Amino acid sequence: MSTTTKSKSVLWDWLTTVDHKKIGVMYLIAGTLFFVKAGVMALFMRIQLMYPEMNFLSGQTFNEFITMHGTIMLFLAATPLLFAFMNFIVPLQIGARDVAFPFVNALGFWIFFFGGFLLSLSWFFGGGPDAGWTAYVPLSSRDYAGLGLDFYVLGLQVSGIGTLVSAINFLVTIVNMRAPGMTMMRLPLFVWTTFISSTLILFAFTPLAAGLALLMLDRLFEAQYFITDMGGNVVLWQHIFWIFGHPEVYILVLPAFGIISEVIPAFSRKRLFGYTAMVFATMLIAFLGFMVWAHHMFTVGMGPIANSIFAIATMTIAVPTGIKVFNWLFTMWGGKITFNTAMLFASSFVPTFVLGGVTGVMLAMAPVDHLYHDTYFVVAHFHYIIVGGIVLALFAGVFYWYPKMFGHKLNEGLGKLFFWVFFIGFHLTFFVQHLLGLMGMPRRVYTFLGDQGLDTFNFISTIGTFFMSAAIIILVINVIYSAFKGERVGADPWDARTLEWATAHPLPEYNFAQTPQVRSLDPLFYEKIHGDGKMKPAEPLQDIHMPNGSILPFIMSVGLFISGFGFIMFNMENPILPPIVVAVGGLAITFICMIVRSVKEDHGYHIPVEEIKAKEVN
Amino acid sequence: MKKWKNVWRILPIFLLLLLLTGCGETNLTALDPKGPQSQWIFDNMLLSLYVMAFVTIVVFAIYFIILAKFRRAPGDDEIPKQVEGNHKLEILWTVIPILLLAILAVPTITGTFLLADTEPEGDHTVEVKVTGHQFWWQFDYEDEGFTAGQDLYIPVGEKVLFELHASDVVHSFWVPALGGKVDTVPGITNHMWLEADEPGVYKGKCAELCGPAHALMDFKVIAVERDEYDAWVASMQEEPQEPTEVVAQQGREVFEENGCIGCHAIGGTGTAAGPALTNFGEREVVAGYLDFTDENIEAWIRDPQSLKQGNNMPAYPQLSDEEMTSLVEYLKSLTVLE
Ligand code: HEM
Ligand SMILES: [Cu+2]
Numbered sequence: 023m024s025t026t027t028k029s030k031s032v033l034w035d036w037l038t039t040v041d042h043k044k045i046g047v048m049y050l051i052a053g054t055l056f057f058v059k060a061g062v063m064a065l066f067m068r069i070q071l072m073y074p075e076m077n078f079l080s081g082q083t084f085n086e087f088i089t090m091h092g093t094i095m096l097f098l099a100a101t102p103l104l105f106a107f108m109n110f111i112v113p114l115q116i117g118a119r120d121v122a123f124p125f126v127n128a129l130g131f132w133i134f135f136f137g138g139f140l141l142s143l144s145w146f147f148g149g150g151p152d153a154g155w156t157a158y159v160p161l162s163s164r165d166y167a168g169l170g171l172d173f174y175v176l177g178l179q180v181s182g183i184g185t186l187v188s189a190i191n192f193l194v195t196i197v198n199m200r201a202p203g204m205t206m207m208r209l210p211l212f213v214w215t216t217f218i219s220s221t222l223i224l225f226a227f228t229p230l231a232a233g234l235a236l237l238m239l240d241r242l243f244e245a246q247y248f249i250t251d252m253g254g255n256v257v258l259w260q261h262i263f264w265i266f267g268h269p270e271v272y273i274l275v276l277p278a279f280g281i282i283s284e285v286i287p288a289f290s291r292k293r294l295f296g297y298t299a300m301v302f303a304t305m306l307i308a309f310l311g312f313m314v315w316a317h318h319m320f321t322v323g324m325g326p327i328a329n330s331i332f333a334i335a336t337m338t339i340a341v342p343t344g345i346k347v348f349n350w351l352f353t354m355w356g357g358k359i360t361f362n363t364a365m366l367f368a369s370s371f372v373p374t375f376v377l378g379g380v381t382g383v384m385l386a387m388a389p390v391d392h393l394y395h396d397t398y399f400v401v402a403h404f405h406y407i408i409v410g411g412i413v414l415a416l417f418a419g420v421f422y423w424y425p426k427m428f429g430h431k432l433n434e435g436l437g438k439l440f441f442w443v444f445f446i447g448f449h450l451t452f453f454v455q456h457l458l459g460l461m462g463m464p465r466r467v468y469t470f471l472g473d474q475g476l477d478t479f480n481f482i483s484t485i486g487t488f489f490m491s492a493a494i495i496i497l498v499i500n501v502i503y504s505a506f507k508g509e510r511v512g513a514d515p516w517d518a519r520t521l522e523w524a525t526a527h528p529l530p531e532y533n534f535a536q537t538p539q540v541r542s543l544d545p546l547f548y549e550k551i552h553g554d555g556k557m558k559p560a561e562p563l564q565d566i567h568m569p570n571g572s573i574l575p576f577i578m579s580v581g582l583f584i585s586g587f588g589f590i591m592f593n594m595e596n597p598i599l600p601p602i603v604v605a606v607g608g609l610a611i612t613f614i615c616m617i618v619r620s621v622k623e624d625h626g627y628h629i630p631v632e633e634i635k636a637k638e639v640n
Numbered sequence: 641m642k643k644w645k646n647v648w649r650i651l652p653i654f655l656l657l658l659l660l661t662g663c664g665e666t667n668l669t670a671l672d673p674k675g676p677q678s679q680w681i682f683d684n685m686l687l688s689l690y691v692m693a694f695v696t697i698v699v700f701a702i703y704f705i706i707l708a709k710f711r712r713a714p715g716d717d718e719i720p721k722q723v724e725g726n727h728k729l730e731i732l733w734t735v736i737p738i739l740l741l742a743i744l745a746v747p748t749i750t751g752t753f754l755l756a757d758t759e760p761e762g763d764h765t766v767e768v769k770v771t772g773h774q775f776w777w778q779f780d781y782e783d784e785g786f787t788a789g790q791d792l793y794i795p796v797g798e799k800v801l802f803e804l805h806a807s808d809v810v811h812s813f814w815v816p817a818l819g820g821k822v823d824t825v826p827g828i829t830n831h832m833w834l835e836a837d838e839p840g841v842y843k844g845k846c847a848e849l850c851g852p853a854h855a856l857m858d859f860k861v862i863a864v865e866r867d868e869y870d871a872w873v874a875s876m877q878e879e880p881q882e883p884t885e886v887v888a889q890q891g892r893e894v895f896e897e898n899g900c901i902g903c904h905a906i907g908g909t910g911t912a913a914g915p916a917l918t919n920f921g922e923r924e925v926v927a928g929y930l931d932f933t934d935e936n937i938e939a940w941i942r943d944p945q946s947l948k949q950g951n952n953m954p955a956y957p958q959l960s961d962e963e964m965t966s967l968v969e970y971l972k973s974l975t976v977l978e
Contacts (some may be wrong), residue, residue: 036927037658038696043896050826059669067758068775075878079850080853080949081851081852081853081854081949081950082852082949082950085806085849085851085852085854088849091914120970127949132752140705152852153849154849158810158848160808160809160810160826161809161810161849161850161851166808166851184908190952236652249825250827254827255827256810256825256826256828257825257828286823290710290720291712291719291720292720292721292722292723293722293724294724295723295724296723296724296725296726296730297724297725298725299725299730310900321812321821321822321823322825323823323828323830323832325756325805326752326753326755326756328754329751329756330748330752331753332750333745333748333749334745334748336747337741337745337748338741338743338874340737340741341734341738342735343736344695344734344737345730345733345734347728348702348729348730349707349725349734351699351702351703352723352729354706354710355702355706355959356710356720356721356723357710357712357720357721358710358711358712358716358718358720359679359706359710359711359712360712362712369706369707372699372703373696373699373700373703376696376699376700377696380692380695380696381692382691383692383744384688384692386744387684387747387751388748388751388752389680389681389684389747389748389751389754389755389820390681390685390688390748390751390820391820392681392755392819392822393670393678393685393816393820393821394682394822395812395820395821395847396821397846397847398813409671452718459815460669460670460671460685461668461669461670462668462669462670462816462817462843462845464812464814464845464846464847464855465847465849465852465853467855467856468852468854469856470855471858471929473671474668474843475668478744495917512916537817551719584768603747619805
């Protein structure tokens with residue numbers, strides 16, 4: 023059985039794969055494409071704002087760009103890029119052969135991908151959504167927003183299912199698939215943050231799905247949840263949205279914290295300072311993240327009592343976050359630090375993130391937020407968290423795990439150049455935006471008038487964006503250059519501490535020939551000090567059972583995509599087919615696949631011991 | 641090059657330097673507060689900035705010490721001491737932030753109530769009903785019985801109360817130099833207050849994305865001494881005067897024949913689909929942002945879409961030059977002040 027897959031084409035191999043590593047790589051590629059797309063939109067927006075009263079983008083196009091930029095960056099770039107690492111690294115870090123449900127894992131990816139694709143199609147049907155990524159009603163209702171918003175609603179609904187499915191998979195994997203001896207309190211921080219962030223997804227994406235469903239009913243079938251004239255409530259949407267939207271930021275930033283907590287110890291050659299405190303601080307942040315959603319709504323008229331409560335609750339998040347920051351600093355303190363590219367990103371994350379955090383506390387002061395809210399001060403704040411936090415961490419992760427994923431390092435010289443150009447560009451872009459906000463520049467404005475004192479800083483901000491764009495080009499060059507000339511390395515190029523570096527090289531599809539016995543936190547480091555530098559096996563060498571690939575996840579996702587498109591067709595002028603047929607037809611495809619999957623027996627295949635032995639030699 | 645050097649010098653000191661010199665255009669920027677509310681907000685913004693600057697400095701100091709001291713020398717393969725943690729330190733960096741937050745919590749709560757305090761002061765408190773429209777502002781002086789559009793007149797040194805409404809989508813009413821913003825939300829009535837210390841024209845903006853021309857949804861707050869304000873109110877209350885010049889009289893006919901009057905009230909209360917034009921002749925800008933010139937008025941009437949995308953005024957390309965000239969004359973004659 024084991025050799026049957028070899029005969030099929032490469033494309034087929036990727037379309038049917040259920041291997042967490044390949045799925046990780048697919049997330050990486052898809053996330054990067056969306057990241058570049060949203061980045062180009064950001065560049066265009068900043069060019070429009072380079073000089074007062076520019077005519078590069080119209081107001082309408084600009085609004086479509088902010089909406090798509092924000093939506094894509096959060097749902098289709100940052101989330102999948104983090105998922106890429108979660109998929110690839112988490113099973114390795116806990117000593118597992120795969121995630122708990124490989125089939126479901128593939129399904130999660132394809133649903134996410136086709137959801138994103140559906141959203142992107144809006145451009146070909148009369149323009150993108152234009153009500154901001156928050157899609158506040160009534161601006162997003164049928165009276166004010168066109169077809170683009172239907173793509174927003176259905177695209178996010180579909181891709182949200184994918185995210186939810188993957189999150190459940192991570193939860194089960196981390197609870198069930200840990201190697202012997204890998205207790206919860208020995209989990210690497212990246213696994214912990216994946217676990218907690220998946221829990222957040224579970225609780226946050228459900229209200230989002232509900233909210234999107236209500237908005238869809240309003241838009242397509244003339245329900246009246248959010249139409250004031252009919253007794254609907256527009257603030258209701260804001261609550262639903264932010265009950266999802268605030269945790270969403272933590273869904274993204276906690277795994278970023280996880281990456282930082284892996285990279286800093288590895289290159290400081292020290293164990294993470296205050297491991298237990300880090301774990302509980304993460305939990306506390308996650309919990310508080312759910313209690314503070316209304317701090318996005320201080321100016322909406324909730325009244326002084328609600329405002330005070332949400333303000334104080336928000337401030338308390340600074341305490342566990344502060345604990346984390348100092349623990350990172352004291353991990354480095356007394357260490358022997360190697361400042362390669364990954365570590366440059368990881369260590370510069372700490373002060374940068376603090377700058378975003380302190381403005382967060384400033385924003386939490388509800389009465390003063392009446393000044394900041396909806397201005398460039400907020401734009402600066404959340405980009406310090408999102409770019410200065412999440413993106414820096416992602417780049418640290420890319421440079422750190424690249425050898426494990428692709429077998430060679432990225433070039434260090436180009437890497438450092440990339441770091442500096444990006445880092446300087448980032449601060450140029452966003453630092454001055456704090457000032458713009460205080461000087462009276464609202465956010466989401468497509469232009470500003472001259473002689474308002476806003477010219478200089480807007481110009482500087484745009485220049486910074488050019489730097490960041492150049493940096494990304496350097497990264498692309500690096501990836502291509504390294505593919506040919508990059509240093510080929512072994513299984514543990516960084517002399518690192520955690521299990522993913524204990525596998526054979528190149529990484530076999532079954533990860534570990536024998537499940538390792540974990541004896542400590544930082545298991546590989548422990549064996550390097552107390553053992554012979556290799557993990558002790560927890561089981562005898564035997565045939566390994568692996569799941570078969572399947573095309574069903576792909577087809578099921580196509581079904582959902584078709585169905586989503588069908589729903590959108592309810593709002594189209596002259597649909598070629600009756601919308602109901604397409605909507606139900608798509609769902610039927612998905613359900614038929616589900617039935618096939620349940621009925622058809624698929625026992626997977628076994629890799630015989632001899633084959634494993636042959637692989638483990640090199 | 642010179643310019644760039646200066647920028648670099650300014651950046652690290654962030655606000656401190658900029659704040660002291662005042663930054664941005666006066667009467668727009670919140671860094672140069674012109675009323676008790678904006679002053680309170682500014683002071684407490686500074687307070688939080690100081691506290692946060694302290695935190696930042698501590699973190700940066702530790703970080704730079706690390707950068708300087710703990711690099712691994714090439715070839716140094718020694719493994720540093722593996723420290724598990726340190727309870728004393730961890731308690732320290734839990735307790736200190738809590739104390740710092742306590743400092744900020746007090747003004748947070750008092751300030752929230754200060755901003756929400758919309759009790760009238762005395763029986764002549766000015767109350768204005770504000771309505772946000774795509775993309776203009778309506779100001780109803782309900783007690784006085786008239787409506788104004790785009791320009792909001794208020795008396796200096798008095799707390800003015802606002803009742804906020806939205807007619808279509810969510811907008812946000814913001815005069816940075818005078819105070820914080822509050823949203824205008826369809827179906828909901830919000831309240832806020834503002835006060836100006838000195839006479840002047842303060843720039844106002846819409847701060848919530850409300851459609852394609854959101855960026856251009858500006859307005860002006862004109863703060864005048866009480867007696868001047870009373871005079872303005874009195875003449876706004878009067879019936880609009882017949883234009884004296886012939887051209888303007890013709891313009892008035894154009895105005896009525898072309899249905900402008902259907903959307904733009906002149907005199908009276910309430911308003912239909914467009915801003916009241918009772919005192920249009922005294923505006924500094926057309927449509928919230930264009931310089932007040934004959935050319936701009938004409939351009940606006942001929943093609944409002946190209947100047948404010950997505951707004952609700954129809955275009956009038958069919959007006960002859962002659963009609964347009966008289967119409968513009970008429971509009972400019974709409975004044976209430978001497
Ligand atoms: C890399 C350089 C980036 C640049 C130059 C940039 C620039 C911008 C600009 C100009 C806006 C519009 C600001 C406004 O509201 O007026 C914006 C909004 C936004 N950005 Fe970015 N951005 C960048 C990266 C990111 C990343 C990585 C993320 C998230 C992962 C992100 C998330 C957002 C969000 C959520 C919004 C708000 C969109 C909305 O208002 O609906 N940005 N960005
Ligand atoms: Cu508005």
